[in-house]
Amino acid sequence: MVTFRFYLVSLVAFFLALAVGVVLGSALDGRISASLKDRLERVESNLDSTVDLIDQKNDQISSLEKYSDASIPFAVEGRLAGTATLIVAQSGVNADQLADVVAAVRQAGSSTPGVLWVDKSWDPNSREFIARVEKSFGKTKETLTRENVESYIWDGVLTELGAILPSSDDTTATTAPTTSIGETTIVEPDPNATPPTTDVPVSTILAPSTWWEQPLLKQLAENSVLRLQTIGQGSSDEVSGPLNVIAVIGSESDVESRNSDISSLGREAVRVGLATLIGEANPVGDESSAKDSVLKSLLDEIDSESLSTVQSIEEPAGRVATVVALQRAAEGQFGRFGRGSLAASLLPAPPAPDDGS
Structure with missing residues (x-):
């Protein structure tokens, strides 16, 4: 009789604890779930903003690079x-x-x-x-x-x-007219030529x-x-x-x-x-x-x-x-x-x- 009563009380306590846990868990789960969902939405929003900002910066960098390339002729x-x-x-x-x-x-x-x-x-x-x-x-x-x-x-x-x-020993460098005879170059002076100046x-x-x-x-x-x-x-x-x-x-x-x-x-x-x-x-x-x-x-x-x-x-x-x-x-x-x-x-x-x- 003692053993049966012990098991009965234990069984009732187990199901009672289970019921209380389910009730409390349902209540807490709603709050936790809502909190996590809210945080996730904020993270997604921040991530979208960051991606948009990165895209804007990349567009600015691309525009600056194109501007730099287009400016080279004017700079040089x-x-x-x-x-x-x-x-x-x-x-x-x-x-x-x-x-x-x-x-x-x-x-x-x-x-x-x-x-x-x-x-x-x-x-x-x-x-x-x-x-x-x-x-x-x-x-x-x-x-x-x-x-x-x-x-x-x-x-x-x-x-x-x-x-x-x-x-x-190799050759004669000149701007005067020349005549080639075989491998020999003979310089033909031009009496009418104007000597180069240091300015040119x-x-x-x-x-x-x-x-x-x-x-x-x-x-x-x-x-x-x-x-x-x-x-x-x-x-x-x-x-x-x-x-x-x-x-x-x-x-x-x-x-x-x-x-x-x-x-x-x-x-x-x-x-x-x-x-x-x-x-x-x-x-x-x-x-x-x-x-x-x-x-x-x-x-x-x-x-x-x-x-x-x-x-x-x-x-x-x-x-x-x-x-x-x-x-x-x-x-x-x-x-x-x-x-x-x-x-x-x-x-x-x-x-x-x-x-x-």
Whole structure:
């Protein structure tokens, strides 16, 4: 009897507790559910507002980028008028980014046929590479080794384009009429010719539209030392000024010898007094501008302050900085520009205002 009563009381207590729990749970569940639903609606509303704000900011950024691109011609117009620009880039750098740089240079009034690419097989430590260079030159004035082959290439290229006057042992540089007899060129003086004045510089630079047709460049291309890319139509071939040199590097480069190709070009261009700039392009879609290791190590190899650099050269501001920096380099002013940890400023400082004195 005691056992039956115990079980009966326990059973009643269990169902009573269950009933009380159901009643209380129903009451609390409604409040909790309503509270959670209200919070969820607030979160969704805030999320929608945030997404709308992000879309607005993206639209603003897109508009600013379009404005920056459209403003480039007005910012660079005439800054490099009458000059020619040799644009060299390492294999692997994005070609579309280089096309934008070419466009900016042309908008500034400089003439260039396109891009001279360093082939990915460029390797001064390779005997096979040196043999291809020797084959391109046909006959070299000195024995080529890994120590001198790169400077020999760039010296030959710059000489062929007219940036370096050939020595008297090679040929005679003149603007007078000539008569060719075999391999000998005889200068025919013109008694009625007016001697050039110092006010009108006489350029020795070849018409850029003919660059890729020059024998040495064609041989270097045929032997996979360099690659020649024509981009669109170049600007005027009427070159009255000196040659500018732009060399573009990037972390995406697949050249065997990552730095020596461009560092040797930089040294050679600076040696002969050309306005020289080295630009660094970021990989497409990479918003980071902290990747300065490629440029920094290259500058250590060149060890010269007589050239300018531009990081993030692919950006609108980088392209404007490139043109202005080249203009200043021709005046003997150099600096570190662009967007990156090596850059001292985004753009070169504007010239001091003329006080009228």
